[in-house]
């Protein structure tokens with residue numbers, strides 16, 4: 479049984495999703511130093527270039543070789559700029575199930591990039607890697623993330639009560655932990671055949687294994 483994802487490059491209409499490179503470190507550091515990333519992810523706060531270096535060089539590759547998942551840099555095809563990241567984690571190679579999470583750089587939000595990336599990764603996961611389930615977990619107040627889950631055709635399965643600690647910024651500017659519920663969504667191979675508007679709009683994806 480395969481227990482690691484291959485290194486892969488995934489191309490869509492507007493994007494190329496590929497492994498991280500050292501050259502991504504400055505843009506990745508900037509992207510992760512953002513209030514919404516601080517609020518809704520468990521990334522280090524503040525996020526330093528040392529954190530980005532560690533992620534690109536050590537943590538992301540180790541997660542792939544360990545079989546936990548894969549991290550991909552999302553870049554614009556035309557400009558090659560880093561616009562976001564997509565991550566698969568908590569992968570179960572027996573049930574062929576995994577969890578996806580996403581971040582889009584502040585300046586690139588609202589363009590449909592997270593939606594396009596998630597759909598492309600789902601296609602690769604189901605068609606190429608023969609997975610049977612992709613899960614999304616969105617904190618209850620993270621509306622943008624829920625929009626993405628909905629737009630890719632995710633089915634909402636229920637609520638994990640008190641399951642996540644988000645961060646909240648006080649008027650004084652301090653970040654404090656805030657317990658929150660998680661909404662669980664899933665996508666199965668057959669859901670991709672459903673044909674939402676977004677699937678028609680962002681549907682194209684091609685895959686190129688790098689090893």
Ligand SMILES: CC(C)(COP(=O)(O)OP(=O)(O)OC[C@H]1O[C@@H](n2cnc3c(N)ncnc32)[C@H](O)[C@@H]1OP(=O)(O)O)[C@@H](O)C(=O)NCCC(=O)NCCS
Nearest residue numbers: 514518580581582587588589590591592593621622623625
């Ligand atoms: C969630 C996130 C990845 C979305 O990225 P994106 O590339 O802007 O996503 P898309 O453009 O594909 O879709 C975003 C949708 O959310 C909507 N949206 C964005 N901000 C919103 C808000 N505050 N309230 C309601 N909807 C919002 C957008 O309008 C868009 O929907 P639309 O196309 O129907 O207008 C981005 O906001 C982000 O990086 N947030 C911080 C990290 C994060 O929360 N990650 C998810 C952890 S579960």
